[in-house]
Amino acid sequence: MSKKRSIEEINEKIRNGKAVVLTAEQVSAMGKEMTPAEMMSRVDVVTTATFGPMCSSGAFINFGHTTPPMRMEKLTLNNVPAYGGVAAVDTYIGATETAMPHDNYGGAHVIEDLIAGKDVLLQASAKGTDCYPRTEIKTLINKSTINEFIMFNPRNAYQNYNVAVNSTSKIKFTYMGTLLPAFGNANFSTSGELSPLLNDPEMRTIGIGTRIFIGGTTGYVAWNGTQFNTGKPLNDHGIPVGNAATLAVIGDAKQMNTQFIKAAYFEKYGVSMFVGIGIPIPVVDEDMARRVSIRNSQIETNVIDYGSGNFELLGRTNYKFLFSGEITLNGKKIRTAPLSSVKVAREIADILKKEITEGRFILTEPVALLPKTKGLNKLEVRI
Amino acid sequence: MTSKRFVLTFPPDATGEPITYNLIKKFDIMVNIVKADVSPGKIGHLVMEMSAPAKVLKEGLEYIRQKNVECEPIDKKIHYREDLCIHCGACSAVCFAGALTMGRKTAELSFDPDKCVVCELCLKSCPLNLFSIDIG
Numbered sequence: 001m002s003k004k005r006s007i008e009e010i011n012e013k014i015r016n017g018k019a020v021v022l023t024a025e026q027v028s029a030m031g032k033e034m035t036p037a038e039m040m041s042r043v044d045v046v047t048t049a050t051f052g053p054m055c056s057s058g059a060f061i062n063f064g065h066t067t068p069p070m071r072m073e074k075l076t077l078n079n080v081p082a083y084g085g086v087a088a089v090d091t092y093i094g095a096t097e098t099a100m101p102h103d104n105y106g107g108a109h110v111i112e113d114l115i116a117g118k119d120v121l122l123q124a125s126a127k128g129t130d131c132y133p134r135t136e137i138k139t140l141i142n143k144s145t146i147n148e149f150i151m152f153n154p155r156n157a158y159q160n161y162n163v164a165v166n167s168t169s170k171i172k173f174t175y176m177g178t179l180l181p182a183f184g185n186a187n188f189s190t191s192g193e194l195s196p197l198l199n200d201p202e203m204r205t206i207g208i209g210t211r212i213f214i215g216g217t218t219g220y221v222a223w224n225g226t227q228f229n230t231g232k233p234l235n236d237h238g239i240p241v242g243n244a245a246t247l248a249v250i251g252d253a254k255q256m257n258t259q260f261i262k263a264a265y266f267e268k269y270g271v272s273m274f275v276g277i278g279i280p281i282p283v284v285d286e287d288m289a290r291r292v293s294i295r296n297s298q299i300e301t302n303v304i305d306y307g308s309g310n311f312e313l314l315g316r317t318n319y320k321f322l323f324s325g326e327i328t329l330n331g332k333k334i335r336t337a338p339l340s341s342v343k344v345a346r347e348i349a350d351i352l353k354k355e356i357t358e359g360r361f362i363l364t365e366p367v368a369l370l371p372k373t374k375g376l377n378k379l380e381v382r383i
Numbered sequence: 384m385t386s387k388r389f390v391l392t393f394p395p396d397a398t399g400e401p402i403t404y405n406l407i408k409k410f411d412i413m414v415n416i417v418k419a420d421v422s423p424g425k426i427g428h429l430v431m432e433m434s435a436p437a438k439v440l441k442e443g444l445e446y447i448r449q450k451n452v453e454c455e456p457i458d459k460k461i462h463y464r465e466d467l468c469i470h471c472g473a474c475s476a477v478c479f480a481g482a483l484t485m486g487r488k489t490a491e492l493s494f495d496p497d498k499c500v501v502c503e504l505c506l507k508s509c510p511l512n513l514f515s516i517d518i519g
Binding site for chain 2: 180341
């Protein structure tokens, strides 16, 4: 019978400074020569990470009350609109929000500025009520003046993602970066064998309540992410091909570091935010040992035409080719480029490794598992 | 033999003297024009690679400057704020000239200005807006 080890046993080793922690890249290299049983006997925890543009991100802020108080209805932060449809001095600022359609400063920049400790201009208006008589405010806030600054990202850490190419004769500016005409380049955006959900494809250890690294501090998996999809076909290595599972994550933005949260602007698309996420994976049995040893050559994804507007599936490739700088599509060689930073993802995986090795980061059992089966609805235009 | 890319900036009243022709004919400098934007009455720019023995190249540059034409190595004109770079690789996607490349092992961006053809696509492709070009 194959061996098992509980997360509590692993935590005991972590507390005693005896846990063996490796990054997913280190384990992928080991996996070439070792059986899952050997891997399991040598490794307790594997750290995974990603640092890519993740549009479905944002933060809740509570400003504190003025005297007399105000129920803010329309509000902006550095002129970027923030949501006024929650309680009096609560808001949600979305990463992609901008004042005007083509602005290159948006919600992600506001969030980064606040994390950096900068002052941000708050302007709000309200109709005024008996209990909240104030109707206007213009003031400066920063992360030490506000009560809460909670990053809550509804969809991060995509398990796999499309490769984008452009079949047309015109240059295209997309959220997958600039796509040169006539298949001039192929852009991709995951950290491959280092990416969290590719190392636990069935989400056996990553679930609701999992403690993670987010933006330079400790956070948690809050829920399945939006557009969570278990319906993608699996390849021979149990990896879903194409965009699949996602995570909703939460963390205290006051404790974050701008090294791991970066506002971004994609030409003609708009604002997004690079989010740094690291997730430790406990090697609880041989199946997990096999999963975490997944290599770039075993992780496949779809090549999609982002130029024509109908997102046609053109082929399939793997991350070994993508990271080599060139893929072949229908006999044609295409230069590749990443959009997510493997360099910063490696830094995150190393930080997490150090924190666990030194007993400062204890692993968690999921409070509940993520959905086993969940598909995607299409939006029908019904009127 | 030294090979280097330069940006020549012509004043609006530049004389009709054929500078490029003279560089080739009189100095025997191998000239490869990468980009040209020169019109009468306007400030003009010429991006070109010049190859010659170091001494000859120096004489050629002196000649250009004597003609009241500004001449700067390309890396003085293209600014990349490397300290702020997150090495995402988005700029390398558009750099068909191969000046911006990702290290296969290091996953770090490297920039070789002497391969730059000043297409300016990286300016729009960097999500952090870290490139600027001081031409025109």
